[in-house]
Amino acid sequence: MTVALPEQRFPGRVLQVTLPAGPGGTPVTVGGQNGLPYAPEGDRPNRPAVGMEVRSGAEELPPSLEAAIGSLAGDPVALARRCVSGWGARFLFLSLTGCHPDSGGRSVADGAALVRELLDAVPAPVIVGGCGDEEVDARLFPAVAEAAARPVFLSYAEEKNYRLVAGAALAYGHGLVSWSPIDINMAKQINLLLADLGFPPERVVMDPLTGGLGYGLEYTCSIVERIRLAGLSGDGMLARPVLCQLGDAWKAREASDASEASWGDVGLRGRRWEETTGLACLAAGADLLVCRHPENVATLSGAAWR
Amino acid sequence: MHENLFASCIQGARAVLGLARTTLADAAGRRGKDAPLSYPGTAYELPVAFGLTDISVSTLAGAGNVLDLAESLVRDGGTAENALDAGAATLLAAEVLGALSHEKGNPYPPPAVGFVPDSILRKLGIFMVDGSVPGVAVVVGKASDPAVAASMVRGFQEIGLLVFLAGDVVSQLDAEGVKLGEEFKTFPLGPLPAVIHAVNFAVRAGLTFGGIGRGQSAAMLAYLANRVKAFVCALGPPDAVALAVAAGAMKAGLTVIADQPVPEIPGLLLSRPAGEEMARAGMEARGIKVKMVKVPIPIAFGPAFEGERIRKADTHVEFGGGRSMAYELVRSAPPEEVRDREIEVVGPDIPGLPAGTALPLGIEVRVAGARMQRDFESVLERRIHRIVNYGEGTMHVAQRDTTWIRIAAEAVEKGFALADLGMMLYAKMHADFENIVDKVSVRISTREEDVLAGVAGARAVYAERDARARTLTDDAVEEFYSCTLCQSFAPNHVCIVSPERLGLCGAINWLDGKAGYEITPTGPNRPVAKGAVLDPVKGAFEGINAFVRENSRNTVHEMNLYSIMEAPMTSCGCFECILAVIPEANGVMVVNREFAGQETPCGMGFSSLAGSVGGGVQTPGFMGVGKHYLLSRKFLGAEGGLARVVWMTREMKEHLGEALRERAAEIGLPGLIDQIADETVAKTPEALVSHLAKVGHPALGLPPLL
Incomplete structure (x- = not known):
């Protein structure tokens, strides 16, 4: 006797979104699936893409990252080149942390100049993140949008600033990362608000805020799963590609504390902390991962099945 | 009388069109009809033509096509439609003229800039x-x-x-x-x-x-x-x-x-x-509103100061609170009757008053807005409490004609005056109710005779509102409101707020839901059509079931608004109190959040009960509700209403006070409240049952719950 395996079919499909590349680069297309990750049913035309974060501000790197990227830390453009050509990052996430008053306080014009320089140097798709200071970012996004000679994605638009960031993106033809603080209602609401403004949905990816392993990852996984289930069940406002920024994994003491010898080699530990965070996000349904450790590009890409 | 005006428009359109024709012909004669034509610094050719027609213009000949189209829009006859079309034609012709004039860049002498790139x-x-x-x-x-x-x-x-x-x-x-x-x-x-x-x-x-x-x-x-x-x-x-x-x-x-x-x-x-x-x-x-970035008052202002209490010793001036008459009132008015940002202060003001003064006070806020409704007045009025508390050195207690405001000496030293109080109200009403309020004016009076006259009028309004609230019944409205605010932590929970069942958190009633939807249409409050009534006693509605099913992601298939035993409403976790069935007593007990004891007739205190009630799951026999739901005519309609309540914490009884007694009297059980046991009477089912039998509680005579 044969038993027919139950097959789960969803009425919805995740919107396909492309992060455009420069001349000679390869654009990254994600989304388009009508099934859950790693499940046998449904088609998933695009596999999740793994990119790397490049920060413009000075910071004290955890030992694991210090060993891997420390020599390039002061030179974002050189680091960006290496991320793409050396380590296989399919896209870059440039965080303009250097413009934050607490980590260098570089001028908005400096930030915009760095964007221009990096886009010239690397043809890969680029997402540009603000510095996190509300007042500075309000000036930074318009300046970056104007400076970027080819389309990028601006990260991020949230309830408080979406009009400004969306305006900047519309003015110069860029895309947006819509951000919400681990809250499915707010994740939906920000997409609704962007839709009300007339922002083209095929230029939006969602960032539901990623907590690192041991520091909120389970909340993120739950929200990503629910966003995906809601989207596949027919909620168009949530049927959007999801981006997970793994940077938070490095904030865990376990990822960076060399003083606890009993926890094993801190170099390996840090890398694995980020990797594990990333694997969980993939399982939850993430379409775009942003990591910092070069070796994780390969491991996470290897785990990102279609 | 518009006819002449319209005719002039059409005449003007012909003039502009004629000028455009001759100027274009002249340019074509000079440069040839295939000569390029564009504005400097735009990707949109001749933008007006680009946006409003499908004619592509890159040469003088292309501009000719635009003028042909414009010509076809100009018709004789002084009607509004003809005039507006002639207006469109004028814009197209003027655009061609504008582009022609920019052949060598900005044609005008400074400071004029010409085309803006x-x-x-x-x-x-x-x-x-x-x-x-x-x-x-x-x-x-x-x-x-x-x-x-x-x-x-x-x-x-x-x-x-x-x-x-x-x-x-x-x-x-x-x-x-x-x-x-x-x-x-x-x-x-x-x-x-x-x-x-x-x-x-x-x-x-x-x-x-x-x-x-x-x-x-x-x-x-x-x-x-x-x-x-x-x-x-x-x-x-x-x-x-x-x-x-x-x-x-x-x-x-x-x-x-x-x-x-x-x-x-x-x-x-x-x-x-x-x-x-x-x-x-x-x-x-054009509905242009000016946003106020910072409220221009001499004291700090924000939610950080909301919890601040001002003690008597620190008070410089106070209004109301038993020492003087004070009231507050929000009224809506037609737009032409409200002058935005008008803040009027009548009578003695704070600066110059000796410490310890008590003055009468009347605060009247008038609002106008295309989407403002009379029903929202009370929602806005209740916000006065929070707004006044936002000030550093200002405190607000109670509402309506029992309002009590204290101003700290510290604020008075900084120069705080009543106009600043008005400014706080003005600015926050605009900010918080942006979508429904277009104009706000504030009148503050401290003159005894003014306040006495004002409070009489205000009381009439309060009475009118209360009368209206009594007519707002579940049966009388077509829509209830949802609240999905708590889905962030209780993903499948959906609150349905009806006129006679407020949100289980006690913070949102039907009018709040209605106003919430107007303020943020994309937010957690949405109108839900009741649809067909499936069972009026249990409170089963087709539309509600469909909404709950969809928004609980198919986990809650039906929900009865007035039943605890059959498909009861789910709870997020924010309930003010919990109802739990005591099978032995054939009734329900009520325990409020503030109750710290662990001994209740069901064997669990509030916190243990809360663990089994929250999270968006239906648990027949247990339900989280708002305190005031106990006073509703729809309270546990399916199970026999208030008569089912057999045990209630003493604190709850005191909190609901006279209103609870009135409700008991209304259903013909004036002695009910004294028959309901509390923690001083019974802590176990056995003790409870013997108490109920002794006092003859009506629950014992109701149909069995189980």
Whole structure:
């Protein structure tokens, strides 16, 4: 006797979104699936893409990252080149942390100049993140949008600033990362608000805020799963590609504390902390991962099945 | 009387069209019909043609096609429709003339800038989307009093409007010393015909920021009418050409305000004297609101100070609280009766009063807004409590005619006066109710006779409101409201808030839900049509079930509003109190959140019970509710109502007080409240049952719950 395996079919499909590349680069297309990750049913035309974060501000790197990227830390453009050509990052996430008053306080014009320089140097798709200071970012996004000679994605638009960031993106033809603080209602609401403004949905990816392993990852996984289930069940406002920024994994003491010898080699530990965070996000349904450790590009890409 | 006006528009359109024809012919004769034609610095060819027609223009010949189309729009007959179409034709012809004049760049002498390139549009457009540029003022013509025009334009600059100038007013304002240029967001375009560059700027805003493609004229006109909040101030006697251009502006949905006597067309053509009145009319007609970034008062202001208590020793002045009469009232009024930002203080003010003074106080807030409803008055009025508490050194207790406000000595030292209190209310009402409130004025009185007269009127309003609240019943309305605010932590929980069952958190009633939806249509409160009534006693409705099913992601299939035993409403975790069935007593017990004891007849205290009630799951026999639901006529309708309550904490009884007794009397059980046990009477089911038997509690005689 044969038993027919139950097959789960969803009425919805995740919107396909492309992060455009420069001349000679390869654009990254994600989304388009009508099934859950790693499940046998449904088609998933695009596999999740793994990119790397490049920060413009000075910071004290955890030992694991210090060993891997420390020599390039002061030179974002050189680091960006290496991320793409050396380590296989399919896209870059440039965080303009250097413009934050607490980590260098570089001028908005400096930030915009760095964007221009990096886009010239690397043809890969680029997402540009603000510095996190509300007042500075309000000036930074318009300046970056104007400076970027080819389309990028601006990260991020949230309830408080979406009009400004969306305006900047519309003015110069860029895309947006819509951000919400681990809250499915707010994740939906920000997409609704962007839709009300007339922002083209095929230029939006969602960032539901990623907590690192041991520091909120389970909340993120739950929200990503629910966003995906809601989207596949027919909620168009949530049927959007999801981006997970793994940077938070490095904030865990376990990822960076060399003083606890009993926890094993801190170099390996840090890398694995980020990797594990990333694997969980993939399982939850993430379409775009942003990591910092070069070796994780390969491991996470290897785990990102279609 | 409009007929002459319309006829002039059509005549003006013909004049502009004729001029465009001859100028184009002249250029073609000089340069050949295939010579290129474009504005400098734009990706949108001739933007007006790009946005409103499907004609592509890159040469003089292409411009000829635009004029042919324009010509076809000009018809004889002084009707409104003909005039507006003639206006559209005028804009197309003026656009061709404008482009022809830019053959060698900006044709006008400084300070005029001519065509405004895309690069500036993109920069400024961001702030139009953002709202920090709240609107656009186009000032054209010749001012009869340049000083008045100058002060009007300075006013526009102060509130951040984008300003375009065309005509003699450019040199007049320049002479008056008005700052002109990009950094002041004020563009002197050139002589009157250069006003077309304001139009092509607006059209390009739609193309760039509105996602509108070439030739989507309907979408473009809608964008110009709804998103670009622009108005035209027309100064001086208009000629036919000016009227034709004005008709074009009106075709695009802009309001034109003339300082000349013109026959008005509501919303489109108004006549007001130049200056403040003209500015006000334009901003009102286009719904331009000025956002206040910081509330200009001498004390700190924000949620951080909400919990601050002001003790008697620190109080400089107080109002109400038993020592004097004080009341507060929010009333809605037609827009023409409310002057926005008018803050009036009558009677003795705080500065100069000796410490320890108690004064009478009347606060009357008047609001107007296209989406304001009388029902929202109480929602706004309750917000006064929070707003006053936001001040550092101001405290507010209670509401209506029991209100009690204290001002700390610390605030008075900083110069706090009653006008500042008015400003706090003004600014926050605008900020918190942005979508429903367009105008707010505040009147504060401390004069005894004023306050006494005012409170009598206010009491009449309160009584009227209470009467209205009594007529608001579940049976009388067609829609309930959802609240999904708590889905962030209880993903499948959906609250249904009806007039007779407030949210289980106690914070949201039906009117709040209604107002919440108007304020944030994308937020957690949405109207839910009841649909067919499946069971009026249990509170089963087809529409509610469908909504709950969808929004609980198919986990809760049906929900009865008035039952605890059969498909009860789920709970997030925010409930004010918990109802739990005591099978032995054939009734329910009620325990409130503040109750710290662990011993109740069901064997669990509030916190243990809460663990099994929350999380969005249906647990028949257990339910989280708002305290005031106990007073509702729909309370546990399926199980027999208030008569089912057999045990209630003493605190709950005291909290609900007289209202609970009244409700018991209403259902013919005046002694019920004393028959209900509390923690001093019974802590176990056995003790409870023997108490109920002793006092003859009606629950024992009701049909069995299980």
